[in-house]
Amino acid sequence: MTPQPTLVARLRRLYDTLAHEVAKFGTVGALAFLLDTVLYNVLVFGVPGVVDGAMADQPLLGKVLSTSIATVFSWLGNRLWTFRHRRRVAVGREFVLFLFFNAVGLAIALACLGFSRYVLDLHSQLADNLSGNGVGLVLGTLFRFWAYRTFVFRAELEAEEGLAPEGQGVVASGR
Numbered sequence: 400m401t402p403q404p405t406l407v408a409r410l411r412r413l414y415d416t417l418a419h420e421v422a423k424f425g426t427v428g429a430l431a432f433l434l435d436t437v438l439y440n441v442l443v444f445g446v447p448g449v450v451d452g453a454m455a456d457q458p459l460l461g462k463v464l465s466t467s468i469a470t471v472f473s474w475l476g477n478r479l480w481t482f483r484h485r486r487r488v489a490v491g492r493e494f495v496l497f498l499f500f501n502a503v504g505l506a507i508a509l510a511c512l513g514f515s516r517y518v519l520d521l522h523s524q525l526a527d528n529l530s531g532n533g534v535g536l537v538l539g540t541l542f543r544f545w546a547y548r549t550f551v552f553r554a555e556l557e558a559e560e561g562l563a564p565e566g567q568g569v570v571a572s573g574r
Contacts, residue, residue: 427480439531440524470498
C-alpha cells in the first residue's frame with residue numbers, strides 16, 4: 400500500500416498543474432489574439448496605401464470572421480498543447496463545446512465593440528481595438544479559460560491532480 404500524498408504535496412501539484420496550464424493557455428491565446436487582431440484590422444480598415452478594408456461597413460461581421468479563424472487556431476493549440484493531458488477521445492463533442500464557449504466569449508467581445516460603436520459613437524481604429532480587442536478580450540479570456548478547463552478539456556480533475564483518494568476517479572483520456 401502506497402502512502403497518501405500530504406495535503407501540501409497535493410496542493411503543490413494542483414498549483415503546478417494550474418500554473419503550467421495558465422502559461423500555455425496564455426501563449427496560445429496571445430498568438431490567437433495576434434491572428435484575430437491582424438485579420439480584423441485588415442478586414443475592416445485594410446492596409447494603408449495598399450487596400451481598403453473589405454468589411455469597412457460591417458465591423459461586427461468582420462469581428463465574427465476574424466474571431467472564427469482565430470478560434471480554430473486556438474482549439475488546435477489548446478487541444479494539442481495546453482490541455483493535451485485532459486483532452487477527450489470524443490473530438491467532435493470537445494470541438495462543439497469549444498465552439499459554444501468561444502461563441503459566448505465572442506458575444507462578450509461583440510457587446511464591448513457594439514457598445515463602443517453604436518452607444519458611444521466611437522468609430523476609430525483605436526476605439527475598435529480598445530473595446531473589442533482590449534476590454535472584450537480580457538473579459539472573454541477569463542470566461543474561456545474557466546469554461547475550457549471546467550467543461551471542454553475535462554478529465555476528472557481530482558484524479559488527475561492527485562486530490563482524490565487512491566483508487567477513485569477516472570484517468571484522463573488522450574495520450
